[in-house]
Amino acid sequence: KGYLAPLRSKVTKAKLDTSGVHKRGGEFIEAELQAAVDTDDNNQRVVREVIDLAGDRKAWLFFCTGVKHAEHVAEVLRQHGIAAECVTGETPKKEREQILADFKAGRLRALTNANVLTTGFDAPGVDLIAMLRPTASVGLHVQMIGRGTRLAEGKEDCVVLDFAGNTQRHGPLDALVIKRPGEGSG
Numbered sequence: 001k002g003y004l005a006p007l008r009s010k011v012t013k014a015k016l017d018t019s020g021v022h023k024r025g026g027e028f029i030e031a032e033l034q035a036a037v038d039t040d041d042n043n044q045r046v047v048r049e050v051i052d053l054a055g056d057r058k059a060w061l062f063f064c065t066g067v068k069h070a071e072h073v074a075e076v077l078r079q080h081g082i083a084a085e086c087v088t089g090e091t092p093k094k095e096r097e098q099i100l101a102d103f104k105a106g107r108l109r110a111l112t113n114a115n116v117l118t119t120g121f122d123a124p125g126v127d128l129i130a131m132l133r134p135t136a137s138v139g140l141h142v143q144m145i146g147r148g149t150r151l152a153e154g155k156e157d158c159v160v161l162d163f164a165g166n167t168q169r170h171g172p173l174d175a176l177v178i179k180r181p182g183e184g185s186g
Contacts, residue, residue: 121147134169
């Protein structure tokens with residue numbers, strides 16, 4: 001009805017493998033997940049694919065598995081000539097505010113994060129979501145995708161690149177598969 005920006009998913013060639021990553025409390029164990037996903041090969045493949053698929057998109061938001069992963073992906077983006085920064089829970093408040101202001105103003109094309117921009121972050125211009133954080137949580141899946149649904153002038157839609165397999169695990173935003181406790185981990 002025009003309240004949200006349309007989402008467009010693109011199938012990615014690179015897939016992040018979570019086999020062997022255990023779960024605790026229904027969610028992937030972060031240390032194991034980060035060890036499985038945050039490799040130079042994965043980061044290079046994912047960044048190259050994002051660059052290839054992004055076209056003229058202006059505001060790329062990356063969801064990563066942890067602090068080191070977010071830092072590494074930002075570094076790989078910069079190696080490829082993309083203006084990128086990283087925010088985490090460890091980023092000092094003033095520095096975080098400046099990075100977010102630069103991103104919203106278009107001075108940064110890409111922003112990586114670890115567990116900080118899933119809720120309460122409003123950057124309507126986000127026109128590309130790169131999910132590099134596998135999650136067993138439907139709610140977190142929805143929160144990550146939701147960062148791209150804000151309307152903005154000149155924004156037609158938001159492309160979602162799901163390297164993490166979350167859409168396969170939980171379904172698309174308009175047809176989520178909600179499992180009750182004990183129904184399996186998806």
